[in-house]
Amino acid sequence: MTRWRDRAPAVFFVASAVLLACGAVAAAVGADGVSRVLWVSATLLGLALSVLWTARSVLERRAGVDVIAVLALAGALWVDEAFAGSMITVMLASGRLLEARAAARADRELRLLVERTPRTARRRAGNQVRGIPVEDVSPGDVLVVGTGEVVPVDGRLLATGTFDESALTGEPMPVERPNGDDVRSGAVNAGPPVDVVATSTASESTYANVVRLVQQAQATSAPFVRTADRFAVLFVPLTLLLAGFAWAVAGSPVRAVAVLVVATPCPLLLAAPVAIMSGLSRTSRIGVVVKGGAALEALAAGEVVLFDKTGTLTRGRPELASVVTAPDAPPALDVLRLAASLDQVSPHPLAGALVGAARGRGLDLALPADVHEVHGHGLEGRVGDAVVRLGKAAWIVGDDDPSWLRQVRRRAALDGCLTVFVAVDGRPAGAFLLEDPLRPDAPRMLAALREVGIRRTVLLTGDRADIAETVGRIVGVDAVLADRDPADKLAAVRDESAAARTIMVGDGVNDAPALAAAGVGVALAARGATASSEAADVVLTVDRVDAIADAILIARRSRRIALEAVLVGMGLSLVAMVAAAAGLLPPAAGAVLQEGIDVLAIGIALRALLPTRLHSVPMSADDIATARRLREGHEVAIAAVEQIRTVADALRTRDCRLDPVHELLDRLERELVPHERADEEELMPLVARALGGPATATMRRTHAEIEHQVSRLRRLLTGIAPAHVAPEDVTELRRLLYGLYAVCRLHNSQEEEGAFALVPPTPATARRGGTVRG
Structure with a gap:
């Protein structure tokens, strides 16, 4: 039954078009009797279906204008205008077919989504892998996702993987996600099999939510469309009055039939919905x-x-800002490695920040053992030979209030950071400060x-x-x-x-x-x-x-096009009705003209499907590849910039050591300055092509300023004797370093917003590291 209902509009259109065309051929060869039978048959087909649609509208208490089609078809038979009746039938059939095609397009997208919904998952328990219904997956389960399989629930990767996320984002290129990164249900594993720690249930996962959203998106019609329907109903009495007036003036029902033939308000009934549905299709693509x-x-x-x-x-996803270590604790990088190793199997939202930060620094993580959660406190487990705890300060430090803990709390309060404390082998090791950039x-x-x-x-x-x-x-x-x-x-x-x-x-x-x-x-x-x-x-x-701004742009364009289609279509229909009432347009010619008006109105509405310039800046594949390559250097430069503040904080007016400053300067000249020059040569032309030359002016100026300040730092250090560092030398060094740090931070934000934000983010480029402090 469903398959027949889907095919019925096409069958109706083909049958009516064949009857009209065969009747025209018969008339052309002089077989007037045959042509009349064929055209009458087409008219009767249209009349029967129009009566059915009108009855259904009445039973469902919906307003409809099919009554105009019923009167027009019946009138065409009455005044022996079989050709006009067959044209009206083709017009109705084409309208129904267009409407069905538009609806089928959205249904097809939903059907494809539903068909891809995972039904089962493979859960790992030790060395065994067992298939289970996807509804039985719980957060914390380790799932195996094979090549070509759909990720069943949202989770966190235990190894680097490559995924096709086109069903979720529309981005056709596979995305490589590193160990510890989040992966969403609905993504297809485009690489070798990977293990994923579930972080949600199936019903709460991304893909299930997308399917529900698309189902809801098809459940309502637009206010403009409903307004169009109501206006079309008001059009019925106007049509009947004009048809009655024409009949009364001419004394013949032919003019009345002609008015009814050109009065079908297809621009309202079809053009407006087509434009709105086209807008929905366009927004889904972005x-x-x-x-x-x-x-x-x-x-x-x-x-x-x-x-x-x-x-x-x-x-909305915290990232590591800095690591503060406790006295006599292991080095900061070791503390981060241990904590991230433990967090690999944690479904907690903050776990991904530590794992990602450790991976971004090239740390080798080990799989933890004996992991268990202490309710209300945190996570505990064994990493190698060390017992690691992650959680609240009271659980890690106890009732003590050491100076390093006060420093952590003060910095967290000033910067609005979250804190996660860590202990190694029962001794406080430090704290992680996490920010939401x-x-x-x-x-x-x-x-x-x-x-x-x-x-x-x-x-x-x-x-x-x-x-x-x-x-x-x-x-x-x-x-x-x-x-x-x-x-x-x-x-x-x-x-x-x-x-x-x-x-x-x-x-x-x-x-x-x-x-x-x-x-x-x-x-x-x-x-x-x-x-x-x-x-x-x-x-x-x-x-x-x-994407919000682009969606608003598409919505406004779709509404404008819908209004244009209605005004043009209904305006021409009203002109044709007046001409028919005046006897200038016979029923047959009116039917042909109305078909042309309908096609014109629907053609105007279909403009909403055409691509238009959005605020998202189009970039060539070469430019995207270049920007992503430069972004890797950008991450290296950020790490060098964060070291500036660390070195400046450590400067003391008494017994000042300049070795850290010299090491920093060497790094800035080795990493930061070449990065800024590469940006000037490659990134700035890319941004200029995308946004125009003026968009690069401030970034070019800060490139020059950064290089100038690094040069000043070199000259300042050259003039300071390491054995006789005066307090005013330390003050000048600290002032220059803090100034350079501020300029670099501002410039990094400029590049993030003005250049790298143009490129679709990938996990390898979107993640920012933070400062690691001892």
Whole structure:
């Protein structure tokens, strides 16, 4: 039954077209009787189906305009205009076929998604691997994902792997993810088999969430489409009045039939839905799932955008900022290696930060043994011969309050960092400071929103006011509302909604009420399913917030094209109706003309499918490869920059040793300066091609400034005698180093936002390292 229902529009169109064409051939050879029978048959076919559709609309209490088609077909038979009736039938059949094709396209995408949904998983227990239903997977299970298999649940890699993530992101190229990186369900293993530690259940995983979102996206129609339907219903009495007037004036039903023939409002019934569905298709291609036409319409109408901070304007995934070691502890790199080795099998969100940082520094990690979680405290296990603990300060340090612990807490409070403490063989070894860095594409996204017509942006967060103000200044929002709990966020959204149409963007459970209350809720779900995804109207499945601006651009273009199609189509139909009422357009010619009007209106609507320039900057494959290569040097340069602060902090006015400063200078001249020159020669032309020459002006200036300051450091050190370092020499060195550090940090942010944010991120390039301090 389902297969027949899917094929029925095509069968109807082919049958009606064949009857019309065969009738035309018969008329051309003089077989008028045969042509009349064929055309009458086509008319009767259209009349029977139109009656069926009208009856179904009445039973379902839906407004419909099929009654105009019924009257037009019956009238054509009555006045013996069989050709006109057959043309009306073909017109109806073509409209139904176009509508079915548009719906089938979305259904096909959903069907492909559902067919790829994993049903089973292979769980490793020691040396044995056993297949289990995917519903039985629990966080912490070690799963084996073979070559060509779909990752069944969200997890963390225990070895480097290569994955095809096109079903989630639309990115066709496989992505290489290192040991310890997160991998999402729905990705296909494009490399050798890998082990994955499950971090979620099947129902909470990314892929299951995407399927649910696409199903929801097909459940609603756009307000514009519903408005079009209501306007089409108002069109019925207007048509009947005009047809009755024509009949009364002419004294013949022929003019009335002609009015009915050209009155079918296909531009309203078909063109508007085609344009809206085309917009939905376009947004899905850039990794934005819009839950139906209603959400697309509301997205196009947005005027004020409110943002959560964590996970929205920031990465939402903590990264290692620094390591502070306790007195008499092992070296900082050894502490990091031990902690990351233990965290390899932990599903905790912070575990990936330590594992990724260790891998980024080239540390060899060992698989831990005897791992167990101490509820409320942390994780404990054996790495090699050492017993390692990770968790809260009270569990690691106890009731003591040593100076290094106070230093950690002070730095964490100033920088807004999270802390994870570590002990080795029962003795405190240090602490890890984890920060949530700003998304490099966030400032460009704010600028793009203003370009598409958003007139106000607001940062709405539960974080501290000082941290929120800093983020707000960097990304460029118009207002910052900090220290807001979910109820406060809900109230803020309602206040903004009272004055303008709102769009709320968030990614956490605490954002769900605000997302539901806004005119449009936009959720970031690139790293898994959350309550925010369920409450939102629009969901980003790519880990780039600048896709929001492109989605708004597509939504506004689709709405504009839908309006153009309706105005052109209905305007021409009204002109044709008046001409038919005046006797200038007989039924047969009116049927041909109306078919042309319908095709024109639908053709205008299909423009919404055509590619258009978005805010995402197109780059050639060579430019992308060059940028990714330079990004590797950028990571090396960042490590050198972080050493500047470490060396400056260690300078003392008494008994000052200059060896660390000389080693730093050698490294800057060996790594940082060549990197900046390579950027000047290769990266700046790339950015200029993508964004235009003016976009590189500030970056070029800071390149010169960095090289100038390194040169000044060389001259300063040359003039200081190592055996007689005066206090004023130390002061000057410290001043120069801190200044160089600030310029380099600013420049790194410029390159992140102005250059590397243009390139789709890969795990190897998106991860930033932090300072390792002893």
